[in-house]
Amino acid sequence: MSLRFWPEGRARAVMAETPDAGHPLARLLDPRGVAVLGASRAPGKYGTILLTSLIEGGYRGGIYPVSPKSGDLLGHRFLSSLDEAQGPVDLALIVRPAPEVLPAVREVARRGIPFAIVYAAGFSEHGEEGRLLERTLVETARAGGTRLVGPNCMNIYSAPARLNLSAIPFRPGGLAFLSASGNLGFALGHEAGKHPAVGFSRFISAGNQADLALDDYLDYLRTDPATRAVLVFAEGFVRGRGPAFLETLTRTAAEKPVLLLRGARTREGQGTALSHTGALAGASEAARQGLEQAGAVLLDRADEALAVARAFLESPLPAGPRAALVGEGGGHATLLSDAAVEAGLRLETLPDPLVAALREQLPPFAAILTNPVEFAGKSEYDPRVYEKVLGPVLGWSGCDLAILFGGYALYDEALADFLGRSRRETGKPILIHDLYADEDRPAFGPLRDRGLPLFASAELAARAAGALARGGRARSRARRALAWRRQGREPSPSGASADPGTPLPGDLRAALVAARGRVERALSEADAAALVAHFGVPVLPATLARGEEEALRAAQTLGYPVVLKAHAASLVHKSAAGGVHLDLRTSEEVLRAWRAASRLTRGAETRLTPYRPGGVETITGARRDPQFGPLLLFGAGGILAELAADRALRTLPCPPEEIEEMVADTRVSRLLAGARGGAGVEAGAITAVLAALGRLLLALPEVSDVEVNPLRCAADGVVALDARVLVLP
Amino acid sequence: MSLRFWPEGRARAVMAETPDAGHPLARLLDPRGVAVLGASRAPGKYGTILLTSLIEGGYRGGIYPVSPKSGDLLGHRFLSSLDEAQGPVDLALIVRPAPEVLPAVREVARRGIPFAIVYAAGFSEHGEEGRLLERTLVETARAGGTRLVGPNCMNIYSAPARLNLSAIPFRPGGLAFLSASGNLGFALGHEAGKHPAVGFSRFISAGNQADLALDDYLDYLRTDPATRAVLVFAEGFVRGRGPAFLETLTRTAAEKPVLLLRGARTREGQGTALSHTGALAGASEAARQGLEQAGAVLLDRADEALAVARAFLESPLPAGPRAALVGEGGGHATLLSDAAVEAGLRLETLPDPLVAALREQLPPFAAILTNPVEFAGKSEYDPRVYEKVLGPVLGWSGCDLAILFGGYALYDEALADFLGRSRRETGKPILIHDLYADEDRPAFGPLRDRGLPLFASAELAARAAGALARGGRARSRARRALAWRRQGREPSPSGASADPGTPLPGDLRAALVAARGRVERALSEADAAALVAHFGVPVLPATLARGEEEALRAAQTLGYPVVLKAHAASLVHKSAAGGVHLDLRTSEEVLRAWRAASRLTRGAETRLTPYRPGGVETITGARRDPQFGPLLLFGAGGILAELAADRALRTLPCPPEEIEEMVADTRVSRLLAGARGGAGVEAGAITAVLAALGRLLLALPEVSDVEVNPLRCAADGVVALDARVLVLP
Known part of the structure; x- marks a missing residue:
């Protein structure tokens, strides 16, 4: 361990923060010695910059610059070969153009160094x-037991090891x-300099993930006691590592929040991502819903990621999405209401007795009282109004978190103490919007001391609160999935296990x-239905019918x-080809339909079923x-499927509650529950089909695709009106 | 005119910027004298703050503080009554609590002062x-020819008049x-201090709009030569002024961009807005589509409004939404692609010959080349790469605007000159995302000198570009509407005029x-169809049929x-009541249906039509x-209407192109154009129905509501399957 160079007390503190030394990546983030292959002293050269960062960042392990040229930098003599290193080397930085x-x-x-970072692109x-070159790199490294970071990556930072290879002045902290x-990592790091409240535990730029991939790093961060929350930027997953990422994500999210800034959300973004990383992003909806199911808090703006992540470092996670908005200013109240709802929060209406109690605390002309609650100017001359109003509101069962809005930097120790205590006692997050939050005012000190997140923008506060609410839900889902697996999975029919x-x-x-063996790789409809x-x-x-007589007899028998x-x-595609004839009421109609259908199949079979109109398809x-392996899907059928984009997806296997929730997530579920034609469809009947x-x-494993479309849903039950099964080649 | 106090040259400059002195509000924003009723010298009093702002802001007109107490402030003696004012007073500031x-x-x-601002809430x-009190205020004022600003408002600022009554240090400029x-105005004003590139011409806080309303002020700004773009924050419209606002909006938007930060977009926001301003926000979708039709560029985030508005002050408006993304960094490229698409922009793929030409300008490992185009690091050592790549891309017909991304503050005069010249010559906006844009770096000077908008966030650049694209479209629509009205409106059937x-x-x-006279206020279906x-x-x-025999005869005749x-x-609600019987094929089926229907109407009439299945409803x-007066609407019918939220609206009257576009705006139009069941529906047939x-x-004017639902649309034409007409009481 490099800790021998450290003062005794500090070493203990750091050791306490160091993850299980048995984790396969422990020595990457906490190396005993670092070699720089391609060290330089020429200004502006990457070899020079890296070496300088390593030395000046305060890293206390062994530093071994290697260069064919002799020389030294900041007291470190260049070695002509790795063999000259005087101590253990756990990490080699390879600063070479691609061909070298x-x-x-x-x-x-050859030296058996456990980790190497390759920076070059190409x-x-x-x-x-x-x-091909990349694959050879990996095979060569693996032969000596070396794991590779990159290539085409930026760098790493590790606060407990005081190892900062990036040009970014990271502050130590829990993120x-x-x-x-690489560029995005650098950009966010640069922005971090402007967020004094966000400190970092580790930064890893994964590059092309030729060997070590996102799931490897995430698993390390899961076990890392220095990390309280994880922010991931990903565009997709390499080499079929999607399921592994989901698996690691679930185990991590059950313990600490994982925020995922997701690139390649759109078709255009997917094209861009594919061309520069070779990573496949997967169908956008499957990715979104699958990642959320596994426990990710999805973010869609890089410029908000740090402000949102900051709220996760010290806030509890709320039990639900119900926000109470309390503060100053009618315009803010309206825009914040909009922003909160648009961020996925819910605004419950305060109960009448609570409104009456609050009215007594506020000026007579106060008009916004039922959530939001607006102080009507009172906070300017009575900072205690926060306690008098926020106290009862936080105690209300319709509030899972609170956003204070429209502040004017009027806080003191007593108020901050009240806020900190209330948050601790209720377990409900409190986010604060203040017009001056971007400035360094003394009034903010007491808030910052207590880790209360401040926002200069009401919309951003709402979006951070929305993310916290998703975080609470994400943790529950991850824990539920793990518990379900530990129970050995539910037996059929309620869970979708194998x-x-x-x-x-x-x-x-x-x-x-x-x-x-067939071109279409499809079962016939009869076989698909039987399956x-x-x-x-x-x-x-x-009934399958081959001739006119059989068809008529079948109709008679079916009714x-x-x-x-x-x-x-x-x-x-029977329907498009004109091979489907509905609502045949007489033998003449059956005969006419039979003739049309048998023309299409050149006299082969026809299939007759009862006609079942109505219901919801x-x-x-x-x-x-x-990308993500087995998926389950549910949504509106027929013409709706095309227009309404009303589709819920889950990765498999999944707990039965996920299947219930996926049905409830769709808009068509509203029709099933009550509205026209669909009144009283039993939800359990649909989830049973999905589980099946x-x-x-x-x-x-030979089936690639099974679809029941439409599944007719009505008060008298659900039934498959058509089924399709495709097999793998 | 107060200009006599000003140096000669400055006065001329200001006069050139002063709107038509004949505008009814000219003297509000350019008063010859201002009286402060409720002047004070006590620190912290609003009367003191206002008077101080007035004097220290450099206002050169007459300043008349009025107070029952004697005293003076900054050399201005308090008058005991308005009658003591020695010069013309055009504006009175009433600094009194509500009861006074x-x-x-x-x-x-009584003094006939043309304008007064009332600050008090309540x-x-x-x-x-x-x-009631507010109505009395307005009637009292009107009796003396006085127009009121407020009550419950913040203040005004007028750069040409050097009149700044707000506590906000506005910089003069074109917005x-x-x-x-009020609070939101203050918050945005405060934020403006952090946006050195945004200067203001006027600021008006409209308050409750008891007398003067948003449309009055907007009309003034339309004629104001000092104003190049307008930013409005509105939650709704008072006293039925929605149509007046739309009308003024169209006339303004035809000349200069009008950005509308819209509060009360959600049901929750509407409730909040109603409780504090009494303004009705209108159904959200109607408001959104109606405001856009009239020429507004809608914004949904206060924290982005200034950065977006800034792009409008000096950029041309693009001819369309096709963006070219050019810059540095794969991660930025992906996220910017996503953000651009999510902001409503389109990314066309660069044609092969152009890609081949660009490839020669970039490093061999450059991988993102078809839009986005990524420099692969080259800009760090060759700033000319911007010209070599951006030049041809701007010349490409698939590009309406360009976003440069991932910059590192590497610009010089030559590059800035190229960018400014390219923008001027092509008329295509160029927006620049640079990691350091929030900092004050010398490299940005040449860009700012040329009015090239800079963004520290790629997402914000994309959203500003999206707003510019909407701005181009908004201007076209406003101009088209004005031109159509000038032509005396089209004759039927293509335009929807009266x-x-x-x-x-x-x-x-x-x-x-x-x-x-009826409770339902509905026409019968037969009358509605005839109308x-x-x-x-x-x-x-x-055919209307009264008895069984008539019904059978009708069926026979209709076929x-x-x-x-x-x-x-x-x-x-015939259908819900079980009064509709479809697809009756035999006389037995007609008889059975007739009996069921006549039970429902107690033996009254039944109505028979041919059954027309298929098509798109x-x-x-x-x-x-x-809020907005007559509206036209179109969307998916039947069950889709409930689920797909697929509804286009237009305010009436409107040019025929608006009706064509409203059909194209819906998702159901994709089915009409080609997909299953709807192939080849003639669009003109649908627009003719809408126009009718x-x-x-x-x-x-007695009709409140007319609805044809469903309108069956198929290749053989469109036809109303049901019609409903409601009348006003």
Whole structure:
């Protein structure tokens, strides 16, 4: 350990903050010695800058500059080779242009140095040749037991180790920042200089993630006692590491907040991200919902990330999204109400007795009293009004957090003490908007001493509060998922775990095999219906009919009105092809439909079912996402699916509560619950179908995609009106 | 004119900037003398602060402090009455608590002083008593020809008059700020101190708008040569002044940008606004779309308003929303792509030959080349890369504006000159994101000299660019609306003007009169269909049938399948009541339906039409909005209307292009144009229906609401399947 150089007391303090030394990345962030391959003393050279940062940052481990030229910098003599290092080297910084990186990595691996950072660009982000070179780098490093950071990355900072390789004057503190982009890391670091309240524990620029990837770093930060909250910038995930990231995210989020500034949210952003990092961002909605399910607090603006992260360092996480707004100024009150709602918060109305009590504390012309509560100028001459109003409001059960707005830097020790104490006792976050918050006024000292977050912008305070509320929910979901897994997962039908269930009948097994050989890779509708039925999805009675007579007999048996469809595994888009005939009420209508359908299939089969109009049509399905693995989906069906963008997704496996919530998250659920045509659909019937489709996908690795669309939902139950199953090649 | 006090040259400069002296508000913003009723010399008193601001702000007109106590402040002796004023007084500042305001207003009105500002709160925002007092104030003032600013307002600032009554150190410049909230005005003014590039021409805090309202002030700013752009904060409109505001907005927006920071966007914000100003905000979607139609550039964040407004002071307005992103840093490129798209901008892909040309200017490992274009570090050692890359990109037809991103304060005169010249020559805005933009670096001087807007945040640059694009569109729409009105409006059917058309038949006239007397105030479906048909909406052939025999005969004549509906003016929600029977194919089905329907109407009429399945169902209508007057609406019909929130609105009358665009603005228009079921619906057929409904509403003042829902849209034409007309009481 490099700690031998440190004063005794400090060393103990740092050791207490050092994660389990057994973590695979412990020595990367707390190395005993650092070598600089490509050290320089020429001004402006990166080798010079790095070495200077290392020395001047106060790092007390061994420092070993290596250069073919002799020389020294700030008292450190350049070595001609790594072999000259006099102590253990845990980290090698490779400061070489791309073509010279491989020999350096070979050298590092030969010495068995556990970690190396490669700064140069020009690898996987630069075409096939770069990808090959990058793979060779990794293989060379791995052969010697060396793990690589980068290439194409910026740097690391580690407060407990006093290791700052970045040009950024980080202040020590509780926020870890993990960035998949070098420039963005630098920009946020630079901005951090303007946020005196945000201090950093670690900063890691992950670059191309040729070897070590975001999930590796995140797992380290999870165990890191110096880190109270994590801010990640990510655009996507390399080499199929999406599920691993989600898994690590859940374990981390159960312990500390993980804020994820998410690039590549749009199709355009995805294109940009792909071209410069080679990372696949995944379908935007799946990424958003999957990351939130796993426990991330998603952020969409880099320029707000630090201010929002700051609120997480010392605030409790609220139990819910219900905000109470208390402060000064009608215009602020209106805009803050808007901003709070737009940030996902809810404003409950204060109960009448509480309003009456508050009215006595405020000037007679006070007009905004039911949430927001506006002081009508009183705070200017009576700072105690905060206590008199905020106290009862914080005690109210309709308040999960409070935002004070429109302040004019009028705080004293007593008020700050009240605020700090109230927050501690109620466990409810208090965020403060003050017009002068960007200035260094003495009145803010007592607030800052107590870690009360201050904002110069009411909108930003609202967005930070919204993020805190999402943080509370994210932690609950992460903990719920972990608890569910520890219980060995629920048995069917309520949870979507990979329950093998009863064995698949031989004919369905054979149908799946046969589908692999076809161009469409689809089961026929009859087989698809049988397969989903096997897993527990209610389907309509159906009859396959080959000739006119069979069709008429089938209609008779099923009972009019009926539906007749052309039936062939190759007919994936029956409806568009004109192969679906609904609401046939007479034998003449059945015959006419049969003739049209059999023209389409050249005389092959038709499939008849009862006609079931009405109800609400939904879409349910499960598929494998290239980024996140198995996904479950639910949403409005039919024409709505195209227009309403009303789709909920969950990664699989997931606890049964996630399935209930995914149904409730959609707008179509409002129709199911009550409105026209859908009154009284039993929610459990829908979640059972979703759970069944989830089990199907997890139990049958050869299935790539299963969809029941539409699933007819009505008071008399749910039933699949059509089913589609695709298999992998 | 107060100008006699000014040095000759300065007076001329100011006169050139002074609006038409004939404008009714000219003397409010450029008064010859100002009286302060309630002057004081006690520190901290508002009367003292105001008087001090007036004197120290450099105002050169007559200053007349009035107070019952004798005294003086900064050399100005207190007068015991207004009558002692030695020169003309154009503006009286009434610094009195609410109960003492009325006598002061009486005094001002008696003297015929044209303008008075009332600061006190406690009027219409404070219940019925306050409303009455406020009305008395206005009547008292009006009797003497005095116009009131406020009450419950903050202040005014007028740069050309050197009149600054606010405590805000405004810098002179081209932005006028009109605020319906005092605190918000103050907060933005305070923030303006941190934006050295934003200078102000005028600031007006409108308060309760008891007399002078937002539209009065906006009209003044329209004619004001000192004002290059207007920023308005509004939560709603008082006393039905919504249409007047829209009208003034259009005339202003045709000449200069009007940015509207809109409070009360959400239901919660509307509740807050109503309680403190008494202003009605109007349904949120109608307000948003109506204000944009009239020419407003809507903003939703106070903390961004100044940075965005600043971009409008010196940038041209772009011809469209297509942005080119050029700069440094992959992470920035991704996040900026996201932010640009989320801000409503479009990113076109650079054509291959242009990409090939750019590739030669950039390092071999440059990977982001098709928009965004990323320098891959080259700008750090070659600032000319901006010209080499940005030049061709600005010349490209797929670029309406450019955002430079990821800068590191590396600009010189030559580069700034290139940027300024390029902007001038192409007419395309150039916005610059630089990590150090918040700092005062010498490199920014040349950019600021040329009015090139700088942003420390890439997201904010994107949002400002998005606002500029909306500004370009807003100006076009405002100018188009004015041109259309000047042409005397289009004849039917393409424009929705109040064309009287052919006279209404007597029976329809009688039906409208009869409907006024009914509880439901609705026409029967047959009358409603006849009324919309009279104005040109295609309707189905229909037959009213009283008995079974008539119903069967009607079905025979119309041809199966048919629809049969219960028919009575009192039956407004037929469908929910079970009074609608679709797709009746046989006489048995008609009879069964007839019996069910006639039970509902107790043997009254039924109405039969042909059954027309398929097509896309849309909703079209027109109604009177309490805030904005006549509105036209279009959107997805049926179940979609509830779920998809897919509704376009326009205020009436409007040019025909607005109607075409409102159809194109909806998501359902994508189905109409091509997708399933709707292929090839002729857009002109839908706009003709909308124009007809607009004409109907404008021609018949007794109609409050007309709705055709659904309007069936298919390749074979559009047709009303149901119509509803409500009349005013």
